Amino acid sequence: MDNRPQWGTRAGFILAAVGSAIGLGNIWRFPGVAYENGGGSFFIPYLFALLTAGIPLLVMEFTLGHKYRGSAPLTYARLSKKFEWLGWWQVGIAFVISTYYSVIIAWAISYSGFSLNLSWGKDTQTFLFSDYLQAAAPGELGGFAPGVLLPLLIVWVVTLGVLFAGVKKGIELANKIFIPTLVVLFLIIVIRALTLEGAAQGLEAFFKPNWDMILNGKVWIAAYGQIFFSLSIAFAIMVTYSSYLPKKSDITNNAFITGFGNSAFELLAGIGVFSALGFMAMQQGVPVNEVVSKGIGLAFIVFPQIINEFPAFNELFGFLFFASLTLAGLTSLISIVETFVAGVQDKFNVSRTKAVLFGGGVSAIISLLFATRGGINFLDVADEFINSFGVTLAGFVEVIVVIWILRQATDLQKHANQISDIQLGAWWKVCLGVITPIVLGYMMIDKLRAEPYGGGSYSGEFLLYSGWLVAAGALIVGILFSFISWKKDTIELPADKEV
Numbered sequence: 001m002d003n004r005p006q007w008g009t010r011a012g013f014i015l016a017a018v019g020s021a022i023g024l025g026n027i028w029r030f031p032g033v034a035y036e037n038g039g040g041s042f043f044i045p046y047l048f049a050l051l052t053a054g055i056p057l058l059v060m061e062f063t064l065g066h067k068y069r070g071s072a073p074l075t076y077a078r079l080s081k082k083f084e085w086l087g088w089w090q091v092g093i094a095f096v097i098s099t100y101y102s103v104i105i106a107w108a109i110s111y112s113g114f115s116l117n118l119s120w121g122k123d124t125q126t127f128l129f130s131d132y133l134q135a136a137a138p139g140e141l142g143g144f145a146p147g148v149l150l151p152l153l154i155v156w157v158v159t160l161g162v163l164f165a166g167v168k169k170g171i172e173l174a175n176k177i178f179i180p181t182l183v184v185l186f187l188i189i190v191i192r193a194l195t196l197e198g199a200a201q202g203l204e205a206f207f208k209p210n211w212d213m214i215l216n217g218k219v220w221i222a223a224y225g226q227i228f229f230s231l232s233i234a235f236a237i238m239v240t241y242s243s244y245l246p247k248k249s250d251i252t253n254n255a256f257i258t259g260f261g262n263s264a265f266e267l268l269a270g271i272g273v274f275s276a277l278g279f280m281a282m283q284q285g286v287p288v289n290e291v292v293s294k295g296i297g298l299a300f301i302v303f304p305q306i307i308n309e310f311p312a313f314n315e316l317f318g319f320l321f322f323a324s325l326t327l328a329g330l331t332s333l334i335s336i337v338e339t340f341v342a343g344v345q346d347k348f349n350v351s352r353t354k355a356v357l358f359g360g361g362v363s364a365i366i367s368l369l370f371a372t373r374g375g376i377n378f379l380d381v382a383d384e385f386i387n388s389f390g391v392t393l394a395g396f397v398e399v400i401v402v403i404w405i406l407r408q409a410t411d412l413q414k415h416a417n418q419i420s421d422i423q424l425g426a427w428w429k430v431c432l433g434v435i436t437p438i439v440l441g442y443m444m445i446d447k448l449r450a451e452p453y454g455g456g457s458y459s460g461e462f463l464l465y466s467g468w469l470v471a472a473g474a475l476i477v478g479i480l481f482s483f484i485s486w487k488k489d490t491i492e493l494p495a496d497k498e499v
């Protein structure tokens with residue numbers, strides 16, 4: 001018998017999966033990406049990527065976790081001892097993400113506090129870089145940014161606290177509270193934004209299709225990148241979460257709910273953000289395209305400006321926004337850290353507490369690097385690399401290994417169909433085995449051929465090399481870990497657990 005923990009309810013699992021999916025990417029990344037890549041016409045490549053890659057891969061990861069009942073390293077090791085490294089590699093990328101993602105959540109916590117008396121003042125850019133981060137020159141660490149340390153501590157205490165409490169009493173409970181709260185807070189902001197003067201112009205800019213762009217390869221790359229990052233695919237997360245599913249679980253339906261739920265939130269964020277941008281453009285008497293931004297700039301520079309100009313209850317809406325960002329980020333961070341907690345626990349047969357202390361502890365310590373005065377520059381690099389190469393590469397390797405090398409499509413399809421309402425047909429195999437690898441393969445070649453992108457604080461070359469160095473480092477660690485042997489009764493899937 002194995003004593004793997006289980007989700008208490010189906011809703012608990014779905015909320016946890018949705019909680020992982022909905023994160024900073026939905027709020028600050030999607031609106032800008034959609035706008036830059038054709039606005040209204042972006043929805044075609046976006047939907048195509050969701051339906052032919054996002055949801056099929058989600059189904060695959062849910063099925064893998066459910067069938068093999070292990071963290072990503074254990075799942076891949078059970079699938080084939082030769083591919084345990086893939087599980088560790090994905091865990092390694094998740095680990096890297098956790099070290100900087102946690103710091104952005106820390107900023108959001110600080111900004112929730114700053115909202116209460118609009119302490120960012122008029123010049124929100126200077127406030128972010130000089131007053132709050134006290135940013136050092138590129139390449140320098142420059143000691144800790146004092147304002148970041150306390151909120152970062154809070155982030156880790158909450159995250160590790162939830163993980164200590166376990167799957168049902170920790171992760172499930174936290175998501176059951178955080179996700180509905182997030183949806184309510186965010187809806188209030190969106191409704192308020194929609195009723196601001198200028199919102200219509202913002203929405204027009206967001207939804208106006210630019211059909212000339214639809215055949216541009218970059219637009220399709222952006223759509224796939226967004227879908228993968230946003231659905232937390234290929235980072236060991238969904239495999240880990242679905243390893244806690246009870247035997248009787250509807251896999252396919254859960255995947256559709258998670259996929260559409262995440263996209264619905266993304267659309268909502270797009271509407272909210274662009275209504276607010278339309279409002280700001282009108283206040284400043286400039287066209288909407290002059291105020292569009294995404295990522296750190298949108299959340300921590302532009303959004304505070306918008307809040308400054310709000311007609312009433314500025315403090316409240318600032319707080320709601322940053323609290324939403326904090327909640328969305330925390331539920332994603334919990335899922336990222338759980339991948340290596342589960343991996344360490346499975347591999348080394350240690351208690352959950354020890355695995356959390358070790359895995360979470362190491363990540364927390366490394367995250368201090370991003371809490372330095374020079375941290376923002378590294379953080380930019382890490383985020384850019386993960387978004388532009390990490391996601392595609394990890395997803396590509398995963399489908400090639402599972403579908404083409406290990407030829408698992410038919411077995412996984414059978415497994416999912418036995419327990420799910422919606423039956424997977426040939427379409428699922430075609431999407432996974434043919435369409436997705438072709439598109440992802442093309443994407444990577446195109447990315448590699450492209451000029452290394454400069455900009456930001458570092459040159460393109462630096463970005464590229466340091467990114468690849470970290471990716472290769474994660475791979476080497478993965479390969480090394482897979483040489484350590486498993487305890488015999490861990491690696492063997494208990495027969496009574498097979499469906």
Ligand code: PHE
Pocket residue numbers: 020021022023024025026097229230231232233235237332333335336
């Ligand atoms: N899906 C989350 C988001 O949209 C981020 C995330 C990416 C979480 C990768 C885990 C792994 O922000």
